[in-house]
Amino acid sequence: ATAAAEPTRCGFTAIIGAPNAGKSTLVNRLVGSKVAIVSPKVQTTRARVLGIALDGPAQIIWVDTPGIFQPRRRLERAMVATAWKGAEDADLQIHLVDATRGLDPDARRIMEGLARSRRKAILALNKIDDIRLERLLPLAAEMAESGAYSETFMISALTGDGVADLARRVASLMPTGPWLYPEDQMADMPMRLLAAEITREKLFLQLHDEVPYAVAVETETWEEHRDGSVRIGQVVYVMRASQKAIVLGKGGARIKAISTAARTEMAEMMGRRVHLLLFVKERPNWQDEPEAYAVQGMDW
Ligand code: GDP
Ligand code: K
Ligand code: MG
Numbered sequence: 506a507t508a509a510a511e512p513t514r515c516g517f518t519a520i521i522g523a524p525n526a527g528k529s530t531l532v533n534r535l536v537g538s539k540v541a542i543v544s545p546k547v548q549t550t551r552a553r554v555l556g557i558a559l560d561g562p563a564q565i566i567w568v569d570t571p572g573i574f575q576p577r578r579r580l581e582r583a584m585v586a587t588a589w590k591g592a593e594d595a596d597l598q599i600h601l602v603d604a605t606r607g608l609d610p611d612a613r614r615i616m617e618g619l620a621r622s623r624r625k626a627i628l629a630l631n632k633i634d635d636i637r638l639e640r641l642l643p644l645a646a647e648m649a650e651s652g653a654y655s656e657t658f659m660i661s662a663l664t665g666d667g668v669a670d671l672a673r674r675v676a677s678l679m680p681t682g683p684w685l686y687p688e689d690q691m692a693d694m695p696m697r698l699l700a701a702e703i704t705r706e707k708l709f710l711q712l713h714d715e716v717p718y719a720v721a722v723e724t725e726t727w728e729e730h731r732d733g734s735v736r737i738g739q740v741v742y743v744m745r746a747s748q749k750a751i752v753l754g755k756g757g758a759r760i761k762a763i764s765t766a767a768r769t770e771m772a773e774m775m776g777r778r779v780h781l782l783l784f785v786k787e788r789p790n791w792q793d794e795p796e797a798y799a800v801q802g803m804d805w
Contacts, residue, residue, distance in 0.1 A: 510562075511561065511562040513564070513681065513683055513684055514562055514563035514564070515563070515564045515565075515566070515680070515682050515685050516564075516565065516566065516595075516596035516680050516682075517568050517594070517595040517596050517597075518566070518567055518568065518595060518596065518598075518679075519597070519598045520567060520568070520569055520599050520601050521570060521592055521598055521599065521600050521601065522600065522631075523602075523609075523611035523612060525603060526601045526631060527603060527631040528569060528601055529733070529776045530663060530733060531631070531668065532556040533556070533733045533777065534665055534668055535556065535558045536557065560673060560675070560676035561673075561676060563675075563679045564679075564686065565675055565676060565679060566685065566686075589622070593623065593624070596679060596680055597627065597675060597679070598619065598624070598626035598627070599626060599628075599629050600612075600616065600619060600626050600627070600629065600653070600654070602628065602630050603631055603632055604630040604631060604633060604640075604641055604644060604659075607640070607644055608647060612648075616651050617651070619653035619654070620651050620653035625653065625654055625655035626653060626654055626655070627655060627656055627658065627671075627674070627675070628645075628648055628653070628657040629658045630648075630657065630658070630660070631660055631662050632661060632663070633659045633666060633667070634664050635661075645657050656674075696775070697724035700724050700737055700739070700767075700771055701723055701724045702722075703767050704763070704767040704781075705721075705722045706767075707767045708722070708741065710766070712751065712752065720741055720742065720743055720748070720752065721741075721742040721788075722739055722740070722741050723739060724738070725738050725740055726738035733777050733778065734778035735777060735778075736780040736782070737781050737782070738782045738784070739781070739782070739784070740783075740786050741760075741785045741786070742786055742788045743785060743788075745787065752785050753785055760783055760785060763783070764782075767781060767783075768780075
């Protein structure tokens with residue numbers, strides 16, 4: 506017997522939280538290996554995609570609204586207003602709070618902003634692995650009293666405690682409709698291509714004119730680790746053995762420097778630790794192969 510398929514759901518969920526509340530940790534956990542962190546240096550828009558997660562028939566696009574906090578100067582106030590607009594455009598807002606910090610000025614500012622906004626948000630008190638109930642429960646009660654929230658979840662993004670319940674609830678609140686990202690695009694392709702592009706740029710910077718345009722980079726492996734780090738394996742293709750020697754450098758010194766520079770930039774961009782493994786291979790005809798151009802064809 507075939508059960509009637511549940512309708513698909515798809516929506517945007519904004520995570521609002523002060524720096525270090527645990528947004529990245531939470532999204533890494535939610536997204537797992539089906540990662541498509543599409544945040545290449547686009548920090549100026551209202552919202553940026555942190556990751557896309559599937560929960561049953563629901564596709565949840567987790568977005569961040571950078572710049573919602575700490576408006577120190579007048580100019581920043583305008584930016585904060587824009588960030589709030591980004592959060593309100595989402596289908597759902599989650600206020601992620603570092604419970605160990607309690608209701609500090611950042612959390613209070615966001616709570617008051619949410620209390621004034623059109624819709625109620627979900628409160629997610631994070632880091633419950635690191636706080637005693639005697640502190641957690643009064644905090645939950647005080648924040649619930651503000652009227653800003655429809656419900657409260659207590660989670661640990663680090664241990665995963667409560668995260669599945671939160672995800673299930675969020676999934677049920679996403680509007681019905683087709684997925685915005687087809688499942689085959691939800692693989693980590695954009696990040697793989699971007700990572701390859703970063704390495705290619707470092708090769709160009711360090712090789713100068715010695716190996717003119719004779720290199721291509723492909724990301725071959727991408728392993729998400731439980732601790733939030735990612736292990737990336739890439740192949741640097743050259744056309745001749747002489748070019749391979751140049752790319753490697755004396756005792757591998759040059760490829761090491763290239764790898765370090767690329768890894769640093771990847772880690773910065775993704776906000777997570779990166780282990781990067783580069784392999785240099787000869788492939789005389791790579792320029793004739795269409796996939797070699799993919800790294801250059803992405804529109805970021
Ligand atoms: P973001 O700035 O909001 O993206 O916060 P991060 O995800 O980078 O986390 C900031 C710090 O809090 C990191 O050191 C995390 O390991 C830590 N952290 C995040 N979630 C938890 C949690 O549930 N429990 C504990 N103990 N630490 C956490
Ligand atoms: K952080
Ligand atoms: Mg972060």
